[in-house]
Amino acid sequence: MAAAAVKAQSGGVCVILLACVFILRQSLVQGAETYRRKLSVDINPNSTLDPPPGGDLLHVRAVGGNDTLHFLFCSQGAPTLLIVHTNTSSSTVKVNWPEFLAHNTSGSLTVEPQSSVLYSTAVVFSRLLEYDDVNNTAEPTSDFFPPYELQNFNWSRLSLNGSMALLCGADPTFRNGSLCLQLSVFDSEGRFESWPRLLHSANSSQVDVWLDGILPRSNNSRFLLELQSVGGAYPLSRVDVQQSIDDEFTPSIFKVSQWVSSMNGSSDVLGFVQWKPVAYRRPHPVLEDAMPCRHSDPQSQSGEATTASSSLIRAFYSKPEAMGLNVSFGLAGDPFYNKTMFLSWTMLVGVGSPPVDFFSPMIVTIMVVAMGTPMILLLVGGVCICLHKRKAASSATYEPIN
Structure with a gap:
């Protein structure tokens, strides 16, 4: 004993x-002290037109010790976020505005020196899909309404607040409603105070998407958001789902989804889109406002079609490779959109490996x-x-x- x-x-x-x-x-x-980057923000760099017709181009330059990240957010056509990683702290963005505005010339936007580019990835917010879930199964089949092509929206001018940019747009049928995207770029590691409180790093940016007051086309409407990933040789190609036992920062959610790019299927991640599988039905949610979301498997897309929808893609990539997936909001039995007339979802976009949560x-x-x-x-x-x-x-x- x-x-x-x-x-x-x-x-x-x-x-x-x-x-x-x-x-x-x-x-x-x-x-x-966490790793920090020095941020500088420029809207419509080198443009002689103030503002240029058709939309804005935001450039956030994030300089590290011996590298630079260029975040480019554009509303000319479908909203697009492009991230370019270079191996020097002196790289710059050059825009040939006449060719850029013509929407028909590859190479009108470059990162100089071009030999310094290590990796690039872009996410295009291409379409908003709506279907009539009359049986409350949350299984979209053939009851889709005509899709909302985001390249055809009337987009506002970009509203800046430091390294944060807000873009809102609408289809004529929305009446007083809008679809908004808010981009946030960070100089160091941290979290937002609002749910889902994703852990971000100095190598990532956050995009919040919300539908506010959009007039649904049925009493049982549910929505999907179509995303397209564009890259050179290695676009985002697979979605990994990570499990956790800690829901301290995102109550009731024990998973994180990561749409990643890798070289020839290796475990080394070059770039990523990361999100928690949850959306919220109110701007300031409580736990009861959480709504699960799901994603489809990534599918190969036409690079030409993606290029046609986004001026930024056409300007930067000569031979883009594109993948696409849908994120659907709501499960069977969840309230429909018309209950609150609001829906929000958050994701991270970055280079390198996605941030990983540790136990607090x-x-x-x-x-x-x-x-x-x-x-x-x-x-x-x-x-x-x-x-x-x-x-x-x-x-x-x-x-x-x-």
């Missing part, structure tokens, strides 16, 4: 020590208490039993025989 007590004691001490080391490490990591110190403390308490009770019980047996053994003495 004494051996068992010693073993329990050593096991409990090991668990507690490991937990303390882990919590200390997490605190040091979180308290340390609070979660680690809970785990330590849950695992350590039984061991401490076992330890205390074993010590008490040993002391009791030792006391009993010392009192059991023989009487002398006369």
Whole structure:
């Protein structure tokens, strides 16, 4: 029994020590200075027209120690986000505006020097799809309304707030409703305060998409958003789904989906689109406003069709390779869009490996208490039993025989 007590004691001490080391490490990591980039924002760079007709071009330059990320967000045609990674801190963007506005010339937007480009990826927000879910199955079949082609929307001028840009557009049938996209670029690691609180890094940007007040075409309308990924030799080609047991930052959600690009199917990720499979039915949601979402498998798309829908794609890529997928909002039994007339969804777009969530110190403390308490009770019980047996053994003495 004494051996068992010693073993329990050593096991409990090991668990507690490991937990303390882990919590200390997490605190040091979180308290340390994270990697930072220097951001500069320019709208319609080098343009002599203020503003240029047809939409805006936002350029956010994120300079690191020996590399640069160029974030280009364009509303000429379907809204498009292009990220270009270079191996120098002095690379720049050049735009030939007459050719860019003509929408028919590849190479009218370049990153100089072109030999410094390591990787590029683009996401085109191409179509908004709506269907009549009359049976409340959330299974889109043939009951689709004519799609909303986002390249044909009337887009507002970009509204800037630091390294954040807001773009809203509408189809004439929306009446007073709108579809909005908000781009945020970051200089370091962190989180937004609002759900889903995705972990971002200095190598990523966040795009929030929301439908606000759009007039649905049925009382049972549900929506899908079509995304197209464009790249050179390695577009985003597969979706990986990661599991977690921690929903501290996104309550009730234990998964993260990652649409990634890799070289010849390897595990090394070149670029990504990352999201939690959840949307929200109100601008300031509570848990009851969460709505699950699903994605289709990526499918190869016509590079020519994608180029025709986005001026930025045509301007930068000569031979684009395109993949596409749909993100659908809502499951069977979930409220329809017309209940709140609002729907929001958030994703990250970046280069390199996607940010990975670790257990927070609070979660680690809970785990330590849950695992350590039984061991401490076992330890205390074993010590008490040993002391009791030792006391009993010392009192059991023989009487002398006369």
